[in-house]
Amino acid sequence: GPGLTCKVFGQTDYLYYQELDSTNNRARVLASEGYPEGTVVVADMQTAGRGRRGRSWYSPSNQGIYMSVILRPVLPLKEISRISLLTAVAVAETFEEELNLPARIKWPNDILINDKKVAGILSEAVTDMDGIEYIVVGIGMNINNQLQEFPGDFRTAATSARAEDARPVSRVKVLQGLLARLESHYLDLLAGSFEGTLKKGKSLSVAIGQVLRLDTINGFLVGKAIDIDENGFLLLRDQSGIVHTIISGEITILPL
Numbered sequence: 001g002p003g004l005t006c007k008v009f010g011q012t013d014y015l016y017y018q019e020l021d022s023t024n025n026r027a028r029v030l031a032s033e034g035y036p037e038g039t040v041v042v043a044d045m046q047t048a049g050r051g052r053r054g055r056s057w058y059s060p061s062n063q064g065i066y067m068s069v070i071l072r073p074v075l076p077l078k079e080i081s082r083i084s085l086l087t088a089v090a091v092a093e094t095f096e097e098e099l100n101l102p103a104r105i106k107w108p109n110d111i112l113i114n115d116k117k118v119a120g121i122l123s124e125a126v127t128d129m130d131g132i133e134y135i136v137v138g139i140g141m142n143i144n145n146q147l148q149e150f151p152g153d154f155r156t157a158a159t160s161a162r163a164e165d166a167r168p169v170s171r172v173k174v175l176q177g178l179l180a181r182l183e184s185h186y187l188d189l190l191a192g193s194f195e196g197t198l199k200k201g202k203s204l205s206v207a208i209g210q211v212l213r214l215d216t217i218n219g220f221l222v223g224k225a226i227d228i229d230e231n232g233f234l235l236l237r238d239q240s241g242i243v244h245t246i247i248s249g250e251i252t253i254l255p256l
């Protein structure tokens with residue numbers, strides 16, 4: 001597989017499909033069958049690519065990277081969001097370093113270029129009484145799409161590497177770069193050194209310092225994002241000065 005420079009990811013179990021409903025669906029089945037950590041599932045296209053909050057992920061052939069990796073971290077449950085943060089950092093770094101594009105992270109896991117979404121992350125965890133059984137981390141990256149090819153409802157909000165810089169690129173090379181960065185941040189985390197990743201995540205974040213609206217399943221909150229804590233949670237100070245620790249949700253940066 002293309003994970004040639006990796007120690008673990010995609011090294012023994014690299015599964016490529018021309019077409020899948022969703023790489024996350026496939027990886028979840030494989031994980032439940034006992035496939036090991038580092039198993040990588042890639043599809044050239046997805047017929048039912050899934051996004052967060054029940055949304056779909058536009059997954060045409062020959063354009064994007066649709067990839068899922070199985071992780072089996074020995075980690076306390078409260079630290080599980082660190083996986084999201086490190087994934088976002090690895091994806092943003094891949095756009096920056098492989099493609100020379102100014103990618104930023106919109107907490108918790110959208111990747112933006114020039115304020116438009118270029119990649120998304122869907123992490124799905126299965127836990128049991130001992131903690132995390134496995135996590136499927138799914139990443140979708142828009143690479144060679146021409147802007148006008150996006151469906152109408154994506155067009156104003158989405159972008160691709162190609163649309164930002166016009167140069168067609170090898171998806172395999174980008175995938176290799178992604179897997180190498182993902183693995184390196186992940187191995188750091190397991191080795192107990194998350195500091196560097198966190199620092200990078202904060203510096204790439206578009207939320208910190210901004211006034212924003214947070215939508216959760218329980219309603220919404222308006223406040224200023226003041227920091228991301230050591231677990232990857234967003235610290236939001238509301239109008240009355242109370243600081244809320246936000247585990248998950250959807251943010252909208254408000255114009256001042």
Ligand code: BTN
Nearest residue numbers: 022024049050051052120138140
């Ligand atoms: C989001 O931004 O809402 C998350 C999008 C995640 C899309 C990727 S593509 C590969 C993997 N398989 C899926 O069905 N979804 C993720």
